[in-house]
Amino acid sequence: xxxxxxxLRKKRAAFAIISMALGVIVVVTxxxxxxxxxxxxxxxxxxxxxxxxxxRVYAGQNPYEFMPPDEGQPPKAQKRIQYLSESVFDVIRGxxxxxxxxxxxxxxxxxxxxxxxxxxxxxxxxxxxxALLLRYVTDRALVTGSTNAIPLVVGERExxxxxxxxxxxxxxxxxxxxTWLGREVTIxxxxxxxxxxxxxxxxxxRQFTPVGEDDLTAQRDTLERGFRTQFDTTIYNTTLSLKxxxxxxxxxxxxxxxxxxxxxxxxxxxxxxxxxxxxPPRNTNQVAxxxxxxxxxxxxxxxxxxxxxxxxxxxxxxxxxxxxxxxSVATRARTFESQARAFDxxxxxVKEVALAFGALxxxxxxxxxxxxxxxxxxxxxxxxxxxxSLGATKREIRRLFLGEAVLQGVIGTVxxxxxxxxxxxxxxxxxxxxxxxxxxxxxxxxxxxDTIFSLNIRFCLLLVVGIALVSLLxxxxxxxxxxxxxxxxxxxxx
Amino acid sequence: xxxxxxxxxxxxxxSERVLALRNLNLHILEGSxxxxxxxxGSGKTTLIQLIAGLLTPTAGDVIVSGENLxxxxxEKISAFRNRTIxxxxxxxxxxxxxxxxxxxxxxLVFAGVDERARRERARNLLTEFGLQExxxxxxxxxxxxxxxxxxxxxxxxxxxxxxxxxEPTGNLDRDTGAHVMDLLQKINRxxxxxxxMVTHDEKAAAFAQRVIRIEKGELV
Numbered sequence: 001x002x003x004x005x006x007x008l009r010k011k012r013a014a015f016a017i018i019s020m021a022l023g024v025i026v027v028v029t030x031x032x033x034x035x036x037x038x039x040x041x042x043x044x045x046x047x048x049x050x051x052x053x054x055x056r057v058y059a060g061q062n063p064y065e066f067m068p069p070d071e072g073q074p075p076k077a078q079k080r081i082q083y084l085s086e087s088v089f090d091v092i093r094g095x096x097x098x099x100x101x102x103x104x105x106x107x108x109x110x111x112x113x114x115x116x117x118x119x120x121x122x123x124x125x126x127x128x129x130x131a132l133l134l135r136y137v138t139d140r141a142l143v144t145g146s147t148n149a150i151p152l153v154v155g156e157r158e159x160x161x162x163x164x165x166x167x168x169x170x171x172x173x174x175x176x177x178x179t180w181l182g183r184e185v186t187i188x189x190x191x192x193x194x195x196x197x198x199x200x201x202x203x204x205x206r207q208f209t210p211v212g213e214d215d216l217t218a219q220r221d222t223l224e225r226g227f228r229t230q231f232d233t234t235i236y237n238t239t240l241s242l243k244x245x246x247x248x249x250x251x252x253x254x255x256x257x258x259x260x261x262x263x264x265x266x267x268x269x270x271x272x273x274x275x276x277x278x279x280p281p282r283n284t285n286q287v288a289x290x291x292x293x294x295x296x297x298x299x300x301x302x303x304x305x306x307x308x309x310x311x312x313x314x315x316x317x318x319x320x321x322x323x324x325x326x327x328s329v330a331t332r333a334r335t336f337e338s339q340a341r342a343f344d345x346x347x348x349x350v351k352e353v354a355l356a357f358g359a360l361x362x363x364x365x366x367x368x369x370x371x372x373x374x375x376x377x378x379x380x381x382x383x384x385x386x387x388x389s390l391g392a393t394k395r396e397i398r399r400l401f402l403g404e405a406v407l408q409g410v411i412g413t414v415x416x417x418x419x420x421x422x423x424x425x426x427x428x429x430x431x432x433x434x435x436x437x438x439x440x441x442x443x444x445x446x447x448x449x450d451t452i453f454s455l456n457i458r459f460c461l462l463l464v465v466g467i468a469l470v471s472l473l474x475x476x477x478x479x480x481x482x483x484x485x486x487x488x489x490x491x492x493x494x
Numbered sequence: 495x496x497x498x499x500x501x502x503x504x505x506x507x508x509s510e511r512v513l514a515l516r517n518l519n520l521h522i523l524e525g526s527x528x529x530x531x532x533x534x535g536s537g538k539t540t541l542i543q544l545i546a547g548l549l550t551p552t553a554g555d556v557i558v559s560g561e562n563l564x565x566x567x568x569e570k571i572s573a574f575r576n577r578t579i580x581x582x583x584x585x586x587x588x589x590x591x592x593x594x595x596x597x598x599x600x601x602l603v604f605a606g607v608d609e610r611a612r613r614e615r616a617r618n619l620l621t622e623f624g625l626q627e628x629x630x631x632x633x634x635x636x637x638x639x640x641x642x643x644x645x646x647x648x649x650x651x652x653x654x655x656x657x658x659x660x661e662p663t664g665n666l667d668r669d670t671g672a673h674v675m676d677l678l679q680k681i682n683r684x685x686x687x688x689x690x691m692v693t694h695d696e697k698a699a700a701f702a703q704r705v706i707r708i709e710k711g712e713l714v
Contacts, residue, residue, distance in 0.1 A: 386587045389548060390648075391576020391604040394568050487548050491583070 013408055016368035020412025021419060023361030024463065028420025030354035031459055033427055036452025038343045040435065042336060050332045054097075054132065055319045057305035059083045059159045059297070062328035064335040083301035083327045084316075092305075092322065098312035100131035103302040105262035107269055110255060112154070112244070113186040125189065125255045127262020131308050136256065137248040138181075143258055146347040149184060149245040150261035166344035180246045187255070189265055190272065238275065239266040311323025363468065367411060367475040373405045373478040377485075384482055394483040405475025406468050413467045417460055428434060428453040495524035495688055496545055496656070501554035503540055503711075507636045515539045515551070515711040524655070527682040527689045529702035537711040538692040542658045545690065546579050547571040559655060576604050580649030580687075581677075584661035586641045588633040588648075593622055595629050598647045606654055612651075623677070639670035646677055650687070657681065659691040663698045675701045 050056060051062065059081055084103060092101040105127035130143065136153045137143050143151045188194070196219050200211050211219075242264060250256050297303055307322065309315045319329040377384075384397055390399075428451050435448050498520040504513050515537045522528055530538045543549040544556050547563040556563045559578055566574060580601075581587075588597045595616045602612035620629055623643045633641055642662060649657050653686030659678065679701050682689045691702060699705050707714045 382587070383589055386589070387600075387604070388572070389546065389575065389581050390601040391572050391652075393572040393604075396572075396604060488543055491548075491587070 013372050013404075016372050016408050017412040017415065019183075019361060019368055020365035020409060020467065021416035023358045023365055024413050024416025024467070025420040025423060026354050027358035027463065028417050028460070029424045029427070030351055030358075030454050031456055032421060032424035033431075034347045034351055036449070037431070038340075038347050038429065040448060040452055041343055042339045050330060050335055051132070051135070051308075052332045053309050053311070053313075053315060054331070055307040055309065055315060055322060056330040057084060057322055058328040058330070059301075059303045060328065062330045064330040065328070070115065083297045083303065083328065084305045085301050088325070091325075092307055095318065095321070097309050097318050098307055099310045100129040100306075100308040102129040102259055102306055104128050104212050104304055104306050105266050105269065107189045107260075107265055108305070109190070109192055109194040111188045111191040112152075112255065113188075114183070120388055125187065125257060127257050127259050127265070129176065129259050129306055131328050132306060133256055133258050138248040139247065142182075142245070142247040149243050150187070150257050150264070151247040152185065152187070153243040153248045153250040153256040154246055181248070184245045185244045185246065187242045187244050187257075188239050189242070189268055190430065192223060192227065193220065196220060205458040211382060230348075238268070238272060240265055276355065296318070330449050362470065365409075369408050369471050370474040370478065371403050372408065373401055374481075375477045377401060377478045377482040380482070381485055381490045384485045385487040388485070388487035389491060397485075398479045401479035402472055402475045405471045405479065409467045410464060410473075411472025412465050417463070421455070424453050425451070495526075495559065496520070496522040496690070497555075497557040498544065499539075499555045499557070501544065501551045501556065503537070503544065503549065503669060504552040511634075513711055515544075518554070518682065518711070518713060520706065520713065522688065522690065524688055525686045526704065527679065527683070527702045528691070529699035530690065530692045530708060531694065531699055531705055532708040533697075535707045538708055540711075541659055541708065542660060542690060542692055545656070546581070546657045547575055547657055557714060558687045562583045572604070576601055578655050579651055580652065580654040580657040582645050582649050582659035582662045583644070584664040586633065586665070587643045588641055588644060590633050593630045593632055594625060594636065597633070597644055598651055601646060601652045616647070619651055620644065637670075638666050639673055642666060642670075642674050643677065646674070646681070650681065650685075653685075656690065659689065659693075661692055661694065663693065663695055668697075671695070671698060687689050 056062075056064070089101045089103070092098055106124050108124045110125040133143060133151075133153065134140060137151065196216060198210060198216070200209060200215075242261075244257070305327075307318065309318050316333065317332055319331050319334070322329050385398060387400075431452060432448060433452075498518055501515050501518040501520075502513065503515040504511060506512070518537075518541070520541075530541060532538050534547055541548065544551055544563075545558060547556070547558075547566065550564060558574070561574060563571060563574070584637070588598075592600070595613055598616035599612040599618055602615065607615075617626075617629055620626065623646070625640060625643060625647070628636060628640055629643075633644070636644065642665075646657075646662075649659075657678070662678065666674060675698050678689055681687050689702075691698070693699050
């Protein structure tokens with residue numbers, strides 16, 4: 001029976017199979033990629049910004065909390081904000097598990113001489129405790145013994161790029177890393193124009209190319225319009241120049257400076273804060289420094305802190321103790337979990353949308369399977385009459401048509417699955433290529449896997465079986481009609 | 495071999511009751527060659543459909559090879575048709591998407607014979623019928639005579655006891671029709687197969703040992 005066929009109505013069957021395959025492509029592609037995308041995103045987007053032995057402490061909300069665990073519950077009434085202070089740091093420093101606890105000093109935007117013509121502006125300059133800084137510096141003497149300059153740590157990837165004046169483009173310069181070590185540079189804090197993009201990425205050529213003067217002017221105008229809505233004009237003219245020297249490379253798009261040197265720029269930051277408070281922003285509800293409706297930090301009070309735990313100490317226990325003091329905390333593990341929750345939620349939504357879309361197409365395909373089988377039954381009445389006269393039972397006739405219905409479903413599913421895998425592999429290749437190009441941090445780059453494609457055999461088997469069953473159901477009614485064809489009438493018609 | 499006892503077949507055409515066969519009694523001996531003749535609508539085809547178990551009589555019993563067909567369920571009556579009856583149709587009824595071999599092998603599919611064996615048997619039978627050059631030809635590549643020989647081969651493939659032929663020469667020219675009748679007669683004589691043939695053609699009927707005449711649902 002299996003090798004005999006009634007001959008599917010080709011065009012109609014092809015349409016049903018193609019529709020079925022389309023539905024399966026959507027579902028399989030989403031299923032094959034989402035886990036991998038989630039994994040890469042969680043590992044590379046924020047988590048790596050926090051070193052594994054660092055607890056970031058915040059007076060306000062933890063910016064690394066993407067989705068609180070008690071999502072869905074009404075928010076608790078916010079307590080009066082409690083700022084960090086030297087006395088708080090002293091308490092924390094007194095714990096046996098803690099190696100260092102201090103305030104960071106962050107400033108942005110920042111420009112660094114020699115790095116002003118780079119693809120992306122420096123995100124932030126951070127003053128950090130020496131204990132944190134030392135892990136990025138190869139020669140301790142350069143930090144502790146430096147008197148004539150502020151030791152800098154800059155992101156590795158940027159300094160590997162070399163600008164070729166003649167060719168007018170940035171190029172990879174594997175040897176560039178070493179040439180930057182020890183180089184003297186000038187850091188300008190508050191250089192708002194550091195935000196200008198001097199390069200744009202040409203995807204067709206896969207390289208950065210310099211943007212034109214017109215583009216730079218347009219960018220400058222946009223920036224200045226932004227300054228006018230947010231700050232008094234005196235603020236964006238307030239800059240501070242510092243001398244520095246490159247002594248190492250750190251992860252992330254950051255520049256780190258040792259804490260002592262950061263004190264130098266603290267006054268500058270205070271000055272900006274004061275100016276911002278005196279000149280509240282116009283046409284906006286947000287202020288750049290301090291939270292609306294709350295008192296700002298007084299002298300000796302800080303909004304952020306960094307706590308470094310000793311090797312082998314339980315970082316989560318330390319974080320919990322700080323939390324119990326009334327502060328928000330971020331650790332790599334917590335950030336990872338928070339990101340995972342946020343991504344899981346997004347992945348779930350994408351999967352649900354893909355499933356709903358796939359289900360819609362599959363429902364349509366099942367309708368087409370039903371319609372194809374019905375049409376085949378109508379067109380094959382004479383054949384059915386003949387088969388019955390030659391000894392086919394009703395059951396065999398039913399099975400013949402059900403077989404064709406299931407065959408359409410299975411062919412559609414298998415084709416869709418193969419195409420879905422091919423598409424997923426292509427997307428995986430494209431996404432990872434993009435990620436490798438965009439990720440600036442070498443530590444982060446190491447976390448990018450070879451593929452984000454994953455093969456869920458159980459899901460695929462379930463899909464084949466499920467669609468075969470649905471196709472079977474779709475073919476049931478026409479197959480029953482075929483089985484009940486009166487052979488006498490069918491042969492008479494012939 | 496075939497016993498039809500007090501057979502009546504009645505059906506409704508719109509609101510009108512039509513009596514296709516009335517109180518018909520017929521006995522056909524094993525190995526005989528019989529022709530059924532009569533005007534159109536006299537009940538000839540209804541008669542062979544009854545014998546094939548495709549139609550259930552309104553009254554009376556159809557007993558073929560000792561089996562009362564009225565008492566068989568779908569599985570049994572299908573098996574009976576497959577093993578005992580071979581059909582030859584006026585318009586051959588050869589599905590166009592099958593080759594000659596596939597068409598001949600078709601009844602063996604329903605008999606549960608595996609593919610290799612059924613194709614082998616089909617090829618042998620077609621060769622016996624002189625169609626060895628046409629094994630892989632589709633029906634539209636065959637002449638009328640060849641197509642009818644393929645149809646007869648299909649009717650014989652399960653070694654049935656009875657061949658029911660409905661106007662087997664009705665779609666053929668005189669010479670080809672005569673060849674087909676020769677073949678049916680040969681099958682009847684050499685294989686001992688009972689042949690029951692519906693025909694309008696007196697020349698075809700002349701090949702039969704007996705002619706059964708039917709009019710308005712009754713034997714005359």
